[in-house]
Amino acid sequence: MTKPKVLIADKMDPNAAKIFEDRGCDVDVITGKTPEELIAIIGQYDGLAIRSSTKVTAEILDAATNLKVIGRAGIGVDNVDIPYASSKGVVVMNTPFGNSITTAEHAIALMFALARQIPEANAQTQQGLWPKNGFMGVEVTGKVLGLIGAGNIGSIVASRALGLKMKVVAYDPFLTPERAVEMGVEKVDLEQLLERADFITLHTPLTDETRNILNRDRLAKAKKGVRIVNCARGGLIDEVALKEALDSGHVAGAALDVFAVEPAKESPLFGTPNFICTPHLGASTTEAQVNVALQVAEQMSDFLLTGGVTNALNMPSLSAEEAPKLKPYMALAEKLGSLVSQLAHGNLTEITIERSGAAAELNGKPIEGAVLAGFMRHYSDTVNMVNAPYLAKERGLQVRSVRYEHEGVYHTLLRVTVATSQGPRSVAGTLFGENAPRLVEIFGIGIEADLDGHMLYVVNQDAPGFIGRMGSLMGEAGINIGTFHLGRREAGGEAVLLLSVDQRIPADVIDKASKIEGVKVVKALSF
Numbered sequence: 001m002t003k004p005k006v007l008i009a010d011k012m013d014p015n016a017a018k019i020f021e022d023r024g025c026d027v028d029v030i031t032g033k034t035p036e037e038l039i040a041i042i043g044q045y046d047g048l049a050i051r052s053s054t055k056v057t058a059e060i061l062d063a064a065t066n067l068k069v070i071g072r073a074g075i076g077v078d079n080v081d082i083p084y085a086s087s088k089g090v091v092v093m094n095t096p097f098g099n100s101i102t103t104a105e106h107a108i109a110l111m112f113a114l115a116r117q118i119p120e121a122n123a124q125t126q127q128g129l130w131p132k133n134g135f136m137g138v139e140v141t142g143k144v145l146g147l148i149g150a151g152n153i154g155s156i157v158a159s160r161a162l163g164l165k166m167k168v169v170a171y172d173p174f175l176t177p178e179r180a181v182e183m184g185v186e187k188v189d190l191e192q193l194l195e196r197a198d199f200i201t202l203h204t205p206l207t208d209e210t211r212n213i214l215n216r217d218r219l220a221k222a223k224k225g226v227r228i229v230n231c232a233r234g235g236l237i238d239e240v241a242l243k244e245a246l247d248s249g250h251v252a253g254a255a256l257d258v259f260a261v262e263p264a265k266e267s268p269l270f271g272t273p274n275f276i277c278t279p280h281l282g283a284s285t286t287e288a289q290v291n292v293a294l295q296v297a298e299q300m301s302d303f304l305l306t307g308g309v310t311n312a313l314n315m316p317s318l319s320a321e322e323a324p325k326l327k328p329y330m331a332l333a334e335k336l337g338s339l340v341s342q343l344a345h346g347n348l349t350e351i352t353i354e355r356s357g358a359a360a361e362l363n364g365k366p367i368e369g370a371v372l373a374g375f376m377r378h379y380s381d382t383v384n385m386v387n388a389p390y391l392a393k394e395r396g397l398q399v400r401s402v403r404y405e406h407e408g409v410y411h412t413l414l415r416v417t418v419a420t421s422q423g424p425r426s427v428a429g430t431l432f433g434e435n436a437p438r439l440v441e442i443f444g445i446g447i448e449a450d451l452d453g454h455m456l457y458v459v460n461q462d463a464p465g466f467i468g469r470m471g472s473l474m475g476e477a478g479i480n481i482g483t484f485h486l487g488r489r490e491a492g493g494e495a496v497l498l499l500s501v502d503q504r505i506p507a508d509v510i511d512k513a514s515k516i517e518g519v520k521v522v523k524a525l526s527f
Contacts, residue, residue: 004068004304005044009033010051012073013293023301039063047300049073056080061088069093069303071296074283075103076233077313086314087391089384093299093312097152098292099283104156106282107201107231110255114199114227115140117253119276138198141165146197148190148213149204149232150175150183157201158185169193172204194222199229206233216241219251227253231282234258243268246275257282309366315386316365326362329414330370330385332429332437335451335527336416337374339439340427342525343457350419351375351397356404358412368401371416410440439485442496447487449498455525456505461518462488462495469516470497477509494520 006020008029020027030041035057042048042064049071050056056070058081070080072094085092113119116137124131145161147154150172158168168185171193180187190213193200200222204210214228214237222228228251230237239260245251246269255276259267262280269275283292302308307327309318318326333353340351353371355364372388376395383391392399410430417426428441429451439449460466467484474481480502488495505524514522 004046005066006047006049006300006304007042007045008049009038009054010049010073011053012049012051012296013290015290016049016073016293016297019294019297020301023298024305025301035060042067047071047304049296049300050079052076052079054079056085058084061085061090064088064090069300071095071300073292073296074099082314083390087387089387091303091309091312091386092314093296093303093310095292095295095299096311098295099285099288100153100156102285102288103231103282104153104160105285106257106278107153107157107203107229108160110229110231110257110276110278111140111145111199111201111227113276114229114253114255114274117274140199143167143198144169144196146188146193146200147171147185148193148200148202148236150180150185151203153232154201154203155183157203158183166199169196190218191221194218197223197226199227201229202232202236204232204236206235211235212238214238214242216244219245222251224250225252227251227255229255231257234260234262234264240268243272243275246272315369316363318363318366322363322366326366328431328435328437329359329362329367332414332431333367333370333416334374335437336414336427336429336439337371338377338527339374339442339451339525340416340418340425341375341378343427343443343523344418344420344425345422348418348420349396349398350400351392352400352402352415352417352419354402354404354413354415354417356413356415357407357410359414360403360405364401364403367414368399371414372399375416413440415441439498442487442498445487445489445494445496447485447496447498449485450483450500451525451527452500453482453527454501454504455527456497456499456501456510456513457521457523457525458497458499458513458519459521460495460497460516461520462490462492463518466495466516466518467497470499470513473509473512473516474499474501477506477512479503479505479509 003024003026005026008017009031011031017027017029039060042060046066047069048067051073061084067090069091075094075096077094080092082092117135121135143166145166145168147158147170150170161168162184169188170185171188171190175187177187216238219241242254246254253274257278258280299310307323309315353368369385369388372392373383373385376383376388376391413428413430415426415428417424425443429437429439432438439451482500485498510522510524
């Protein structure tokens with residue numbers, strides 16, 4: 001087996017390269033390359049590990065003909081064209097938890113710096129001014145901290161703030177009441193947070209919904225004398241509006257570690273009294289830099305060697321422990337998706353994926369991705385589990401996923417159904433011996449068959465002599481038959497034949513098969 005080859009394109013802890021090597025990957029550490037230089041070499045690599053310096057553009061992705069995964073050692077992936085990577089079938093991972101504590105601690109540090117005006121006091125003291133009476137701070141004890149975003153970093157900030165005897169309120173559309181109780185915070189809407197918070201910290205990604213979440217109107221609604229900290233993403237605060245609020249005194253202080261444009265060589269906030277800034281240092285501790293480098297190496301190695309998917313931004317997570325158990329299900333799912341795609345006709349607008357019995361207990365997202373990969377393979381020759389959902393969406397295909405915990409005839413079952421102009425068309429399959437995919441139903445007719453290689457699908461009227469005539473036709477054409485798989489609705493009724501053969505069936509043979517008495521449908525299949 002050829003070892004996966006990984007390029008580390010940005011400076012990171014040397015132990016990352018050692019992890020790749022110890023896990024069984026070949027690794028090159030080549031940093032500081034220009035885009036043109038990277039384009040010239042990227043085609044030989046299966047994995048690309050980066051930090052923030054390397055920009056993974058469409059041009060680089062076009063040249064990365066063997067690339068399977070990009071790992072960003074850190075949280076932000078602004079330097080990766082994720083939609084284009086997805087269209088190319090490349091998994092994009094980050095390490096969202098490696099610098100969580102570091103970023104949370106930086107937010108707390110900036111909150112204290114604002115509360116006690118530490119940077120200004122330090123500067124004047126070092127100038128020999130001894131400004132003891134010039135600075136009057138505030139305590140944080142007993143104050144209300146408002147969290148905008150209560151995810152991983154926000155929850156760490158909350159725990160530290162509670163330890164400081166602060167009252168914590170949180171606005172996050174995804175925060176459940178149960179999780180709020182667990183965190184020890186009060187769940188509020190944004191208007192309530194603005195009215196009540198003495199300090200506000202932001203811990204949310206930058207999206208169309210969160211861009212300028214603290215704009216001029218919302219800053220005006222904030223409690224007078226509020227102090228604001230942002231160690232999350234630049235662009236969450238309208239910087240011009242924040243300067244106006246600082247100048248007016250409505251906002252007592254602000255501390256930013258991130259800016260809308262970085263590096264921030266200039267800003268309307270620079271030089272404003274009661275404003276503190278740092279150059280995106282949230283993740284800049286020795287521990288965090290080591291953690292994210294080691295994590296990205298472990299995640300990428302898992303993916304390249306075992307199929308495990310952790311912290312991917314464009315496909316479902318699949319742990320290294322789950323991967324072996326799900327592998328046969330994903331093989332079955334891909335074959336069923338391929339089969340229904342090859343057999344169903346017309347403008348297919350909806351696909352339903354059902355899991356029952358043991359299959360219902362598994363992670364459904366990878367199974368769904370495998371079905372779509374098989375289904376979309378007949379529309380694109382570069383499809384895989386990563387880009388299949390995007391290709392399906394482009395075609396306007398609606399995807400539904402259903403699970404049934406009860407067992408039916410089979411201990412475990414997958415069913416794939418597409419909506420057609422003639423009504424729903426469904427195929428189903430199971431696993432024999434826990435790992436052998438097997439078709440068990442096609443369009444309502446029970447039939448047991450392996451789906452592999454070249455096959456011939458025939459719908460015919462059940463009648464004596466049909467099998468002999470079909471066998472004779474294959475023999476005359478010099479086509480060796482591997483297996484016959486038969487099923488029918490009832491004696492003398494509609495029947496299905498799945499014939500596996502050793503070679504692709506020529507068009508003229510298919511034409512002759514269609515003319516055999518009783519034949520309704522003939523179609524060549526490939527898997």
